[in-house]
Amino acid sequence: MKNTLLVLGLMALLTSLQTGCYYDNEEDLYGSSGGGTCDTTAVSFSADVQPIINTNCVSCHAPGGQQESVPLTTYQEIKTYADNGKLIERTNNSSLPMPPTGLMVECNRDFLKAWVNAGAPNN
Ligand code: HEC
Incomplete structure (x- = not known):
């Protein structure tokens, strides 16, 4: 149970990091x-x-x-x-x-x- 929560937490963290990185990059989005x-x-x-x-x-x-x-x-x-x-x-x-x-x-x-x-x- 503890492990499952840890894995879920890590996944949420990684997802938010990736999203943040992607949306923060104006050059990639808009040229x-x-x-x-x-x-x-x-x-x-x-x-x-x-x-x-x-x-x-x-x-x-x-x-x-x-x-x-x-x-x-x-x-x-x-x-x-x-x-x-x-x-x-x-x-x-x-x-x-x-x-x-x-x-x-x-x-x-x-x-x-x-x-x-x-x-x-x-x-
Ligand atoms: C990696 C090299 C490369 C890059 C980078 C490149 N081209 Fe080209 N381009 C070519 C080659 C090779 C051809 C000839 C073959 C063909 O028509 O696909 C060509 C052909 C063309 C033609 C057709 C010319 C004719 O008389 O038919 C146009 C227009 C053109 N490129 C515009 C651009 C524009 C605008 C960009 C940038 C947004 C660009 N190219 C980026 C290699 C490149």
């Missing part, structure tokens, strides 16, 4: 942009879009990277793929995701969509 919120109303290329691309894409999409033929390092380069639709298509395509390891958190994808819908401004 790194927008200060932890997902407010895309004032989306900015330099403050929102470029940091997302730098973190998730340029390791391959830059000179010397695995996909250097599709560079995504400057505004003009990123704008090209915004305008031809491939930026939004591939970052939301779960069978051919970009990054290839799997779709980014929804907040990051929402920022990219909001920026493209706003006309992909250089702001």
Whole structure:
């Protein structure tokens, strides 16, 4: 009986530790942009879009990277793929995701969509 209580207590403790850890991590939940919120109303290329691309894409999409033929390092380069639709298509395509390891958190994808819908401004 004592042992059962001890085991139950430990399980409850572990569960609460895991939950706390998960919910406390804003970056995992919301992505790194927008200060932890997902407010895309004032989306900015330099403050929102470029940091997302730098973190998730340029390791391959830059000179010397695995996909250097599709560079995504400057505004003009990123704008090209915004305008031809491939930026939004591939970052939301779960069978051919970009990054290839799997779709980014929804907040990051929402920022990219909001920026493209706003006309992909250089702001
Ligand atoms: C691990 C390396 C890697 C990462 C990280 C990566 N890509 Fe790619 N990407 C590739 C490769 C390889 C291809 C070509 C094969 C393919 O289309 O699946 C590609 C293709 C693409 C294409 C299609 C280009 C075309 O002309 O058809 C787009 C758009 C793209 N990536 C965008 C992104 C974006 C945006 C990110 C970040 C959110 C990203 N990629 C992250 C390796 C990567």
